[in-house]
Amino acid sequence: GAVVSQHPSWVICKSGTSVKIECRSLDFQATTMFWYRQFPKQSLMLMATSNEGSKATYEQGVEKDKFLINHASLTLSTLTVTSAHPEDSSFYICSARPYLTGQSNSYEQYFGPGTRLTVT
């Protein structure tokens, strides 16, 4: 249980185009999903917190107009990198926090396999 998928797993796009990445919780509902980016040999940096039915909360320094997040349902969040540039090339990882009221493991997050974006 607690599987999170991401699609696509990797994508190469041209500079100036937009790319959409999907994050799905396959066997549980997630009111909260998180988006991270990771540069080679570095740690994960939280970009934004996505709550179902409301606007995402972005971390300081993350451009909300460039990284559009939509959390349309309890099992799906999308990240759209608009007008991508080579410096946006990175590994993007999402995670989902199960909606488990009164459960002792409500702190856990389950991570997707990541999406590698290369902008040429």
Place this chain on the structure above:
Amino acid sequence: SQQGEEDPQALSIQEGENATMNCSYKTSINNLQWYRQNSGRGLVHLILIRSNEREKHSGRLRVTLDTSKKSSSLLITASRAADTASYFCATGTGGGNKLTFGTGTQLKVEL
């Protein structure tokens, strides 16, 4: 700056030996979690320890938490080549339990 700083940055040991990784953090936390990441892959959750717990075990893993020193350690006993990966600590804070990741330790277990 990183909430979590891990040391060592890299560790190479022989199969069968124990591996210990340390994580230090700066602010008050709800919990601390350890994750594993194989090269270019997603994260695998290993263990979660709450701020009111001091030690936790899961199989060959042992995690300690010292909130007075704002530090945690992950011990992998009887390491295997398959344990080769990067290990990250992550501290959970706030009502939404936002995770802040440490810098990571790259573990290599050699045959």
